[in-house]
Amino acid sequence: MCAIPYLFSHFKEKVTPDGEQVYFSVSRDGMNWEKVNGGEPVLTSTMGTCGCRDIEVIRLHTGGFVVLTTDLCIANIMDENYWVDWKKVNSSGSKYLCLWKTENLVNFSEQRLVYFGRDDFGCLWAPEIFFDEENEEYLIHWGSTVKEDNFTHMSIYCCTTKDFETFSEPKMFFTKNNEILDSHLVKVGDKYHLFYKNSDNPPMNMHAVSDNLYGPYEHDEKFEELMAQLASPGAYEAPTTLTLPDGRWCLLIDFFGCEKEKMGYVPFVASYPGSNNFKRCDELFDFPYGFKHGGVIEITNEEYERLKAL
Numbered sequence: 001m002c003a004i005p006y007l008f009s010h011f012k013e014k015v016t017p018d019g020e021q022v023y024f025s026v027s028r029d030g031m032n033w034e035k036v037n038g039g040e041p042v043l044t045s046t047m048g049t050c051g052c053r054d055i056e057v058i059r060l061h062t063g064g065f066v067v068l069t070t071d072l073c074i075a076n077i078m079d080e081n082y083w084v085d086w087k088k089v090n091s092s093g094s095k096y097l098c099l100w101k102t103e104n105l106v107n108f109s110e111q112r113l114v115y116f117g118r119d120d121f122g123c124l125w126a127p128e129i130f131f132d133e134e135n136e137e138y139l140i141h142w143g144s145t146v147k148e149d150n151f152t153h154m155s156i157y158c159c160t161t162k163d164f165e166t167f168s169e170p171k172m173f174f175t176k177n178n179e180i181l182d183s184h185l186v187k188v189g190d191k192y193h194l195f196y197k198n199s200d201n202p203p204m205n206m207h208a209v210s211d212n213l214y215g216p217y218e219h220d221e222k223f224e225e226l227m228a229q230l231a232s233p234g235a236y237e238a239p240t241t242l243t244l245p246d247g248r249w250c251l252l253i254d255f256f257g258c259e260k261e262k263m264g265y266v267p268f269v270a271s272y273p274g275s276n277n278f279k280r281c282d283e284l285f286d287f288p289y290g291f292k293h294g295g296v297i298e299i300t301n302e303e304y305e306r307l308k309a310l
Contacts, residue, residue, distance in 0.1 A: 008026070181196065192213055222277075264291040
């Protein structure tokens with residue numbers, strides 16, 4: 001089995017704004033993770049809300065990388081008891097995303113705030129980027145409420161770009177009768193796998209599969225049964241996946257409240273990519289601290305060493 005270096009981009013759950021910034025961690029095997037930059041942010045937002053949540057990094061097919069995040073700092077709007085009005089955040093939070101470009105994961109462009117041209121959105125949550133090889137364009141998908149339904153129903157919206165300079169008009173990507181959030185999209189073979197979080201009815205992570213990028217997506221009953229076996233299944237969110245060096249498929253879901261509960265991402269492993277026969281494997285994984293909502297990409301040995309030297 002050959003080692004594969006990985007980068008995990010994430011934020012920390014803290015009650016101070018320094019937690020809601022861009023953090024990196026690295027691993028040689030996808031299971032044992034090491035903090036980068038002494039556990040301090042590699043990027044700190046100075047625009048918008050001056051906070052970054054839901055950190056996404058993608059390697060561009062033309063070279064270099066893009067970092068894309070939610071523009072939100074919850075710590076700055078907590079009251080003296082650390083309480084937040086999440087409905088107000090959903091309706092009147094930032095209509096922008098934070099974006100940086102980098103050639104080497106160490107030196108970054110100036111921060112930009114990305115606007116998709118729709119004032120009727122509430123807060124734009126949890127952006128992810130999927131490369132559509134067939135059309136050689138990037139699909140950006142995220143969760144939002146909209147003014148039309150009084151900002152009460154979150155669905156997954158999307159737009160496309162070829163260069164992260166100009167973007168198509170946003171449209172609906174995936175919706176249900178109940179609110180959904182935290183979409184993660186990955187292609188395995190000729191199948192598209194969509195992981196997401198139901199906010200209610202029932203509150204838990206879900207999985208759906210399609211032959212086509214834009215659906216329709218078929219609900220995975222077996223995966224729902226697995227998630228239902230968790231204690232407090234509604235306390236998990238932000239699914240992300242990676243393929244381990246030995247070929248197994250790893251699903252990571254975030255147990256939120258990690259600063260209080262001393263938890264973060266929880267690992268589930270299946271025998272091969274595309275399988276829904278996941279088994280929880282906490283004992284195989286080690287994290288230096290509780291990671292919050294992020295994602296994993298494979299990197300080169302050179303990139304790994306460069307990040308370790310920060």
